[in-house]
Amino acid sequence: MADPSTYRPAPGTIPDAPGVYKFRDAAGRVIYVGKAKSLRGRLSSYFADLATLHPRTRQMVTTAAAVEWTVVSTEVEALQLEYSWIKEFDPRFNVRYRDDKSYPVLAVTLHEEFPRWHVYRGPRRRGVRYFGPYAHAWAIRETLDLLLRVFPSRTCSAGVFKRHHQMGRPCLLGYIDKCSAPCVGRVTAEQHRDIVEDFCDFLGGRTDRMVRRLEREMAEASEALEFERAARLRDDIGALRRAMEKQAVVLGDGTDADVVAFAQDELAAAVQVFHVRDGRVRGQRGWVIDKVEEVDTPGLVAQFLAQFYGEQATLAEQSDTGGSSPVPREVLVPELPADVDTLTAWLEELRGGRVSLRVPQRGDKRALLETVARNATEAFAQHKLRRAGDLTARSAALQELQDALGLETAPLRIECVDVSHVQGSDVVASLVVFEDGLPRKSEYRRFAIREGAERGDVGSIAEVVRRRFTAYLHQTEGTDSGGRAGLDPETGRPRKFAYPPNLLVVDGGAPQVEAAADVLADLGVTDVAVVGLAKRLEEVWVPGEADPVILPRTSEALYLLQRVRDEAHRFAISYHRQKRSKRMTTSALDDVPGLGEARRAALLRHFGSVRKLRQASVDEISAVPGVGRRTAEAVLAALGGAGGDTQQASSGPAGGGRAEPGG
Secondary structure, eight states, rough: OGGGGGGGGTTTTTSSOOEEEEEETTOOOEEEEEEEHHHHHHHHHHHHHSGGHHHHHHHHHHHHEEEEEEEEEEEEHHHHHHHHHHHHHOOOOOOOOOOOOOOOOEOOOOOOSOOOOEEOSSSSOOEEEEEEHHHHHHHHHHHHHTTTSSSOOOOHHHHHHHHHHHOOOOOOOTTTSOOOOGGGTSHHHHHHHHHHHHHHHHTTHOOOOOOOHHHHHHHHHHHOHHHHHHHHHHHHHHHHHHHHTTTOOOOOOOOOOEEEEEEEEESSEEEEEEEETTEEEEEEEEEEEOOOOOOOHHHHHHHHHHHHHHHHHHHHSSOOOOOTSSSSSSEEOSSOOOOHHHHHHHHHHHHHOOOOOEEEOSHHHHHHHHHHHHHHHHHHHHHHHHHHHHHHHHHHHHHHHHHHTTTTTTOOOEEEEEEETTEEEEEEEEEEEEEEEEGGGGGGGGEEEGGGGGGHHHHHHHHHHHHHHHHHHHHSBBBBBSSOOOTTTTTTBBBOOOOOSSSEEEEEHHHHHHHHHHHHHHTTTSOOOEEEETTTTEEETTTOOOSSOOOOOOHHHHHHHHHHHHHHHHHHHHHHHHHHHHHHHHHHGTTTTTHHHHHHHHHHHSSSSSSHHHHHHHHHHSTTTTHHHHHHHHHHHHHHOOOOTTOOOOOOOOOOOOTTOOO
16 A cells, blocks of 8 residues: 655645646556546545545545656646546546446447447447437337338348348338338338338427328328228327337426436445436436545536536547437436536537536426436435445455465455367457456457467466567556656557556466466566366466355355456457368368459359359359459359359369358
């Protein structure tokens, strides 16, 4: 535990001006970012008596080894820089209100020729428009099922679409008129896109206009004695109204607002957000975060708005939002932050228009805020029941590992190596990282084994450990402009392998552990503990010991090691399958003269599979740009194709070749 007095800035050196500051640990990694109207006053508060500090603030300042700051001219600039640094460095002590990937959304792939609707969870992608989030995936599917009769657009995957295009027959949805069947040409790409855009307009809030248009078309069809079409339009209007009823009107004046409420105690806080568009609740989000500093509700409001809308603005840049802003016209909060003018100015800059940040005092908006607050209180109560067990379990696991393995400190950073192959082919390995008992996926690494595969798993593990820690030693030799080892001088961030683990876990028994320990000894790395976890009996092997350490089956430490090992196994398997699939898909084409990687990819992209390519004629293959007739004949010879109805038979056998995997 570091003493904050060892890195406290000298009196008078901290400027009395607005700015942003960073705390770094002994390895140079940024662990906390903050902003202040007065850097002098704010930073001085961190170096008070440790006993008076908030528990997590005390943990942060004793983990840090240095502090630095940047002076800015305005508070808005400080707000922008703080958000940028939090996003860039991902400090472990900062609260991150990331967009919650667990909430499902309705996505439409506008970048495709025939846009597709589907339920989606995950990061935002460019060219895709999103609606939601929704509380449950079934709510999206129920709404989608109602609306597809009015807006019959594509919902199938690319593989299904291509298969039915080749068959010349639509799927079931096409037969029951819940898809306009662009796969078989019932509608053109332009007509299908018009249907999708109408769907987007409806979900975007233009509901009344859509209903009025359908009512007008129904009246015109009735006057023209087109009673079947009028009946269909009547049913469509009914479906639209049922879908609209599922989104209850909570504010009758067509309000566009986000309503935010909190529930909190000394160590944690829950936040709930209701997204109200056109007077209806269109989505809901919720988070529970650990407090790093002692902060009241106005402080939480300021912290949340800065990070949440900054993140939403970034997501809007990465995806097609249809020109809509992530910031609504109104943001309703329980209390106004101290820097309300600064926040309002920043939100207006993100929106490109006026934003009202206020506390509702009466009426429907006040009632809705109270409803959101009740949701936050309920979510916080449920979280504390779960979280108490989680925190206790993780702390117990790390303490048990320290005691069982005789470590000087608890292994706050654990790395695990696993090897994956099939009978010695396509040998790969993974390295996963857990910090404070939780996976840190941004630092996962994968390796294609080079020389070690000849010695089996033992040699492969030795190669991975050598490559990982050789890179660590090499990267920590350099220094950045501030003299800190292991940091990239351009970005100020730790290099790829510059942060060592407290505990290295290998998947295997005594031979694998000894191989890893020997490599560390050869490299002179003495401050990393090594253990192995054998699958059969879940024994923990320690280098130099004849007998394994047996942890109780109910041990939290054993459960943590199993989670780390299983995650490394999953990550290695996924990489192995990726490499094997790529090799098997193109193996039959690897030795074709004149067929390089680009042409091979062009052929597979054009025909869709090796099987389709085998069934093609020489003329069809040579029609692919860049592929000549002689190369086409060589391709058919390699695949054993008959050449179809081409006038010149290929030099290969007349069909009946073995099917390629993946074809």
